[in-house]
Amino acid sequence: MKDILESIQGLQNTPVPNLLVVAGVFFLLLAFVGGIGEFIKLPKERQKWAAILGAILLGIGIFLFIPPNPPSDPGPEVDEIATDLPLNPISKKYGIVLEVGTSIEDAGFNRLAWQGMQLANQELGVEISLRESKEESDYLGNISNLIQQGHDGIVTVGFRLADATKTASAANPNVPFAIVDYISQTSNDMGLIFAVDEPSFLAGYLAAGMSETGIVCTFGGEKIDPVLAFMVGFEQGVLYYNQKHSADVEALGWHTDPDAEMGGEGSFAGNFTEWSDGRRLAEELFDDGCDVIFPVAGSVGLGSAEVAQEQDRKVIGVDMDLFEANSDAKEVYLTSVLKKIDILVFEAVKQMDNETFKGGQNYIGTLKNGGVGLAPFHNYENRIPQDLQDDLENIKQGIVNGNISTGWPPQ
Secondary structure, eight states, rough: HHHHHHHTTTTTSSSSHHHEEEEEEEEHHHHHHHHEEETTOOHHHHHHHHHHHHHHHHHHHHHHHHHOOOOOOSSSHHHHHTTTSSSSOOOOOEEEOOOOOEEEEEEEEHHHHHHHHHHHHHHOOOEEEEEESSSTTTHHHHHHHHHHOOOOEEEEEEEGGGHHHHHHHHOOOTTEEEESSSOSTTEEEEEEEEEEHHHHHHHHHHHHHHHHSSEEEEESSSSSHHHHOOOHHHHOOOOOHHHHOOOOOOEEEEEOOOTTGGGGGEOOOOOOSHHHHHHHHHHHHHHHOOOOOEEEETTTHHHHHHHHHHOOEEEEEEESSSHHTTTTGGGGGEEEEOOOOOHHHHHHHHHHHHHHOOOSSEEETTTEEEEEEEEOOGGGGGOOOOHHHHHHHHHHHHHHSSSSOOOOOOO
């Protein structure tokens, strides 16, 4: 009987139930009326069988319209289901806010920060949002907008966002914040800072060793600590080369003087975006005999690379490997001082996401932990003397071990 019922249920979701109901109603009407006009007239005995047949057909048709009972198997226990579900089925959201006049297309600082967010999106499956600021009054509004939209953590990029980050983090103690290039200011924000003086010291030593004119140079975007750390490290690396080799290589563009405002005097573009300023400063420094230039000025340095192409000079890039990022001028790059903002931003978001984030402290990228470093020499790999490359490795270890001072901060 069970097999018969299962066979009949197999006819569900087909036209058969409708046909059976129609046929059943037809035979019941035929039985009760006794015929259809002059064409069909049934005797009493056949009316009885028509009624029986109609009732059977109608009953089967109605039966097929009724869905089968659900299985009696209760299914897996609750514990078994829980192990297959993600702990947080709804992805979290994290936002990043940039300074005025900056862009993720800058071939450096901000592009790296955004790449860190993109890495978090790919590796952690979180949602990410970008807010670029048109004016300084946008800073707090951009941060507040991200919080109002339910973002679970905020990354701000650049020292100019320090005040807005402090205000927003203090007002939202349950939201984790990370700020690039500035120290922690509240219990729920983390400073992402970089010991760029360390690889810049190596860059200065390398530049001195590769200079043919005996003059190397640098300039900055603005006279601020995150820029000066590069410039001081570079200058001190040149001086260390002179000390070790009894040389007299000159470093233009920055002179450390602990008695001067902010520890010294130097050349600055006044911005981080105008290529024309990079061209102007490079032309001036090249006219003074510099043949290896170290622009610490974001996109401004790309203008300097153009002039270096035209005059067959060498460049040391900053933030990211500009041999790859500025491939149109790759032949001029001796190396680049890497500031691995992408890695530190990713690590900060990762800690926010897995709830191991601890505010009130700084995450410092160093030569020791790989947060900063020198890029590969690429086309210069076989043109840099092996003894100079060996010196760089030994100096790196000396900096890591604390046996060699980079001179930053000036004292």
